[in-house]
Amino acid sequence: MTQTLANPLRSGMRRKRAPEPCTLVIFGATGDLTKRKLLPAVFGLWQDGQLGAGFSVLGVGRNPMSEEEFRTLVRQSLTTSKETDEIEGNNLEKFAAVAHYVGGEFGETGTYDAIGAKLREIQEARGAGDNALFYLSTPPSLFEVISQRLGDAGLASESDGWRRLIVEKPFGRDLASAVALNDALHDVWKEHQIYRIDHYLGKETVQNVLAIRFGNLIFEPIWNRSYVEHVQITAAEDLGMEGRGGYYEEAGVVRDMLQNHLMQLFTLVAMETPVAFDANAIRDEKVKVLRSTRPIPVERVSQVAVRGQYGPGTLYGERAKGYREEEKVAPDSSTPTFVAVKLEVDNWRWSGVPFFLRSGKRLPKKVTEIAVVFKRPPLGLFPGGTERNVLAFRIQPDEGVSLKFSSKTPGQENILREVVMDFRYDAFGAELESPYSRLLLDAMIGDATLFPREDEVQQAWELVSGILEAWSQPDANLPNYAAGTWGPDAADELLGPDRRWRHL
Numbered sequence: 092m093t094q095t096l097a098n099p100l101r102s103g104m105r106r107k108r109a110p111e112p113c114t115l116v117i118f119g120a121t122g123d124l125t126k127r128k129l130l131p132a133v134f135g136l137w138q139d140g141q142l143g144a145g146f147s148v149l150g151v152g153r154n155p156m157s158e159e160e161f162r163t164l165v166r167q168s169l170t171t172s173k174e175t176d177e178i179e180g181n182n183l184e185k186f187a188a189v190a191h192y193v194g195g196e197f198g199e200t201g202t203y204d205a206i207g208a209k210l211r212e213i214q215e216a217r218g219a220g221d222n223a224l225f226y227l228s229t230p231p232s233l234f235e236v237i238s239q240r241l242g243d244a245g246l247a248s249e250s251d252g253w254r255r256l257i258v259e260k261p262f263g264r265d266l267a268s269a270v271a272l273n274d275a276l277h278d279v280w281k282e283h284q285i286y287r288i289d290h291y292l293g294k295e296t297v298q299n300v301l302a303i304r305f306g307n308l309i310f311e312p313i314w315n316r317s318y319v320e321h322v323q324i325t326a327a328e329d330l331g332m333e334g335r336g337g338y339y340e341e342a343g344v345v346r347d348m349l350q351n352h353l354m355q356l357f358t359l360v361a362m363e364t365p366v367a368f369d370a371n372a373i374r375d376e377k378v379k380v381l382r383s384t385r386p387i388p389v390e391r392v393s394q395v396a397v398r399g400q401y402g403p404g405t406l407y408g409e410r411a412k413g414y415r416e417e418e419k420v421a422p423d424s425s426t427p428t429f430v431a432v433k434l435e436v437d438n439w440r441w442s443g444v445p446f447f448l449r450s451g452k453r454l455p456k457k458v459t460e461i462a463v464v465f466k467r468p469p470l471g472l473f474p475g476g477t478e479r480n481v482l483a484f485r486i487q488p489d490e491g492v493s494l495k496f497s498s499k500t501p502g503q504e505n506i507l508r509e510v511v512m513d514f515r516y517d518a519f520g521a522e523l524e525s526p527y528s529r530l531l532l533d534a535m536i537g538d539a540t541l542f543p544r545e546d547e548v549q550q551a552w553e554l555v556s557g558i559l560e561a562w563s564q565p566d567a568n569l570p571n572y573a574a575g576t577w578g579p580d581a582a583d584e585l586l587g588p589d590r591r592w593r594h595l
């Protein structure tokens with residue numbers, strides 16, 4: 092007889108947090124994000140029983156479509172997306188049955204009358220509260236008008252149930268437009284109703300940064316300038332444009348990755364201990380770190396930031412196009428596809444400790460990592476015993492945490508070698524859920540901890556605004572790295588002597 096041993100790491104794992112019954116209204120229901128990420132994430136939650144019987148999805152798009160046509164699109168999305176959990180039994184049909192659709196121009200008041208009528212119909216059928224979560228999954232140019240029209244139609248009013256708004260990224264394209272967007276949203280919504288999404292915060296291993304820092308005693312005492320030499324944060328992508336060249340020409344890597352995802356990772360590593368584990372306490376600390384970070388005016392940009400753009404190269408043994416050869420990209424484009432930046436935090440904890448952040452497209456592999464690199468031991472008592480210890484959070488793939496330290500090699504001499512102690516997330520034996528599932532559920536529950544607050548977003552824009560301004564000028568040196576390499580040489584030089592980017 093075979094006996095199955097239970098995984099002890101799974102004991103005490105709790106997953107279920109049930110929101111009140113609600114309708115998720117997705118603007119941009121026919122878009123790429125909805126099809127590839129949102130519908131699979133919602134389906135996963137629904138199939139898992141986390142959304143309850145009263146849950147519905149209402150897709151909103153500019154084209155007329157019957158409810159049945161939309162349900163076909165939902166089925167297609169779920170069966171083709173790589174993100175969909177295994178579909179059990181008849182669940183595809185059952186889920187399609189809770190999907191509804193309203194078509195109409197996003198600037199027309201009639202569209203919102205139709206949405207209001209459909210919401211009432213759904214609510215009457217479910218017989219429970221009039222809760223609705225609106226998700227803006229459209230081009231950012233439509234965020235303001237949709238918000239305004241929802242307000243005009245009375246759909247933001249919480250008189251009969253909660254009403255919340257998720258706003259996709261990019262949140263503005265610079266500080267001024269982010270302030271204007273925040274102001275426009277606040278004309279209609281209270282801050283507690285607004286959820287600015289950054290999907291990196293929904294990643295399990297990103298949340299683990301705070302859990303490891305503040306759920307253990309051993310790390311915080313050394314988490315400061317006395318012990319840490321520098322910190323490296325890398326978000327490397329092997330992909331190129333994948334048909335998004337038009338968007339990327341407008342955005343570039345600073346708006347696409349640095350201002351949001353990388354800044355979020357940076358704040359989680361650098362923030363002080365929050366007074367409580369709640370949305371405002373955590374966000375207060377994140378804002379404080381951003382405010383303590385030394386500004387980067389245009390004149391300093393060339394000293395602390397490196398821009399890159401990929402040219403043709405070889406990736407996974409095949410020829411890869413250069414950025415300028417991508418669809419909808421100008422043949423003389425100066426849009427950066429790589430950034431490396433040195434941040435300095437002028438507070439007591441971090442004074443003198445540089446934080447190096449880098450991200451790029453068409454690098455040799457997809458990998459995201461935060462590495463805290465410690466100082467060398469003060470004395471080299473043993474041959475080979477002066478290496479730096481490194482605590483690395485592997486955000487994706489192969490999620491986990493590792494600690495590099497020196498150990499005696501076997502034998503009669505005291506010769507030290509670097510070894511790695513490795514914790515792999517798969518030890519829990521649980522599938523990691525999509526960040527969108529986590530964030531959608533949090534928004535339905537009303538927990539904004541993992542959503543950047545107004546001041547956080549603005550502060551992050553302020554920090555990158557000098558870089559954006561400096562790099563709005565064409566650069567005759569671009570492209571300056573070949574697809575399939577780790578970016579321009581200047582990114583190595585940015586680290587200064589006696590430091591190098593980790594071999595990932």
Ligand SMILES: NC(=O)C1=CN([C@@H]2O[C@H](COP(=O)(O)OP(=O)(O)OC[C@H]3O[C@@H](n4cnc5c(N)ncnc54)[C@H](OP(=O)(O)O)[C@@H]3O)[C@@H](O)[C@H]2O)C=CC1
Binds near residue numbers: 227
């Ligand atoms: N796709 C991704 O991987 C990611 C996307 N995002 C963000 O999510 C949002 C949606 O992105 P994505 O799905 O890629 O975008 P898409 O370009 O695929 O389109 C989104 C939706 O908006 C609709 N739309 C586009 N233009 C108009 C218009 N002028 N009037 C009315 N509707 C319009 C589209 O309708 P139609 O189908 O009719 O064209 C579609 O339903 C954006 O803010 C993006 O920055 C963020 C992270 C990743």
Ligand SMILES: O=C1O[C@H](COP(=O)(O)O)[C@@H](O)[C@H](O)[C@H]1O
Binds near residue numbers: 328347348
């Ligand atoms: O928001 C974005 O993120 C993706 C990278 O996300 P990941 O979860 O796959 O690491 C990036 O490719 C895209 O350009 C950007 O808009």
